[in-house]
Amino acid sequence: MHRLYDYLPSGNGYKVRLVLKQLGLPYELIELDIKVGATRTPEFLAKNANGRIPVLEIPEKGYLAESHAIISYLAEGSALIPDDAYQRARMWQWMCFEQYNLEPNIGTVRFWLKMLGKTRVELGEKLIEKKKSGYAALDVLEDGLRERNYLVGDQFTLADIALYAYTHVAHEGGFDLAPYPNIRSWCDRVSSQPRWAPITSP
């Protein structure tokens, strides 16, 4: 059975938990509180030298870090990954965009404000920059969902799970999704999938 090292409020961890649930795979959850340095201990760094959750422990294989590496490993051969090579590459395009443009802005602001309880005054210019980049990422996502039900082809894929994770809780970092009708209806479609679960559920 897989073992998942995770922190329940994490959107990156949520991607993995949602894929495990979608695929009906049982797993053991090891919760670690990233706010008190539980992923920076020598014991954890031996599992992932980058000191971050999620980490999947795979029986007879070893450890695997990085949410998108984990979900693509778990979902290989399933309907969550398109069969067509170009569509599969477009799925990765969205997932790379998420890690570079969306998560470091929308996910980080949520972490600062909601998890660490930092104030707007304290964050100052850093917060203003992250908000600007976060809204730019939302603009790209809104455009990518124009006249589409899902991000790639007309199929619910890992791209939808990966982008949904931090987008649907963007308001927890003070982002307003009101001007993004495509994103809002897509979020509803994702959360209406069978075997869906809310972000903090184990």
Next chain:
Amino acid sequence: MHRLYDYLPSGNGYKVRLVLKQLGLPYELIELDIKVGATRTPEFLAKNANGRIPVLEIPEKGYLAESHAIISYLAEGSALIPDDAYQRARMWQWMCFEQYNLEPNIGTVRFWLKMLGKTRVELGEKLIEKKKSGYAALDVLEDGLRERNYLVGDQFTLADIALYAYTHVAHEGGFDLAPYPNIRSWCDRVSSQPRWAPITSP
């Protein structure tokens, strides 16, 4: 024939050019100067709403953005991607790490100092933070190369190309690789590969 929209000093573009060269695939190069907004025109935004190079135009398919999505599409079925599912996932782990931890720090500082000609004084606290995060990424990479020739298995893969792109020019952003013997010898191994080319070569 593939068409590549690119900016030659870009490490992300270099990853794609190096994979095309490794695979012996001919392509047409369209150079765009990102410093003067050539990727923010309506014409280019129709190709990639995120306004970034590299973008690959694939005959009879369409456009594909994000360097790692492009190289995994191009290299599918080649020796640059491990056959084993776990090793392939480990390759993606390193590539995700690069986009989240290495490129935004080491690549961005190089862009600020070398391409935009900004000064250390002008950048201030932002530069200090990026340098700190960049060195933390180099620490993880150094650890990952301990007693190994390549990042994944004992095979030269897309992970080596992806991580090499910005690491081997880290000095252009003021990063000192002297304390990283594993990284330095791995850089030598990568640049000794057949069909290698320097970063700015078309």
